[in-house]
Amino acid sequence: MATGPGSTAAQEREGALAASSELASACRACDLWERATQTVFGAGPAGASLMLIGEQPGDQEDRTGQPFVGPAGRVLDEALEAAGIARDRVYVTNAVKHFKWAPRGKRRIHQRPNRAEVLACRHWLDVEMSVLDRDAVLVALGATAGQALFGSTFRVGTARGKDLTFEDRPLVATLHPSAVLRAESDERARLFTDLVQDLQRARSIVRRSQAGPAAPPRD
Numbered sequence: 001m002a003t004g005p006g007s008t009a010a011q012e013r014e015g016a017l018a019a020s021s022e023l024a025s026a027c028r029a030c031d032l033w034e035r036a037t038q039t040v041f042g043a044g045p046a047g048a049s050l051m052l053i054g055e056q057p058g059d060q061e062d063r064t065g066q067p068f069v070g071p072a073g074r075v076l077d078e079a080l081e082a083a084g085i086a087r088d089r090v091y092v093t094n095a096v097k098h099f100k101w102a103p104r105g106k107r108r109i110h111q112r113p114n115r116a117e118v119l120a121c122r123h124w125l126d127v128e129m130s131v132l133d134r135d136a137v138l139v140a141l142g143a144t145a146g147q148a149l150f151g152s153t154f155r156v157g158t159a160r161g162k163d164l165t166f167e168d169r170p171l172v173a174t175l176h177p178s179a180v181l182r183a184e185s186d187e188r189a190r191l192f193t194d195l196v197q198d199l200q201r202a203r204s205i206v207r208r209s210q211a212g213p214a215a216p217p218r219d
């Protein structure tokens, strides 16, 4: 990645993300690294106008090193497509960057990160937000992402649909794609629609901010 004299601002930002990802690969701020295969840093263009924040990598993300590539990632992909958002134009990351799991037979079962683990990883989220565009719209996918930013009293149910900001950036709170996966079949379609509508709202906030201030009315 080109950095230094002659490189563009976009290249500088990509370089900053790559360097941060490299540093995060050696992170020992909590114990989760011990059982994880690797750190799963965020992925996507540094110039993205949308930043999606999930909880933590799952089994497949831990193996591949990429966020949201397993079953929850497929739900996210479908929801993004339904909302008219190209996944390769958004930055996707997680509040916690190591997979926390417990063995059950041959399977590795997801365990929710605790508050100390979320706080230990907050540094990397701050780094990612600082590198991305100041105008990037944030989307908190689920309670862990929201709590990483707003504290442990954050609830998706009360935050959904509200005009939130985090450090002056617009933020849309929505459910985690795995809530769609876990839902009973009669509930699944409704939750998927909720997720799509929230992503559409984030998309329209991006569009409004890119359109700039409204032209003054003509008399």
Ligand code: URA
Binding pocket: 054, 055, 056, 057, 058, 061, 066, 067, 068, 069, 070, 072, 073, 094, 178
């Ligand atoms: N769930 C998440 O929160 N993040 C991932 O990357 C995958 C599943």
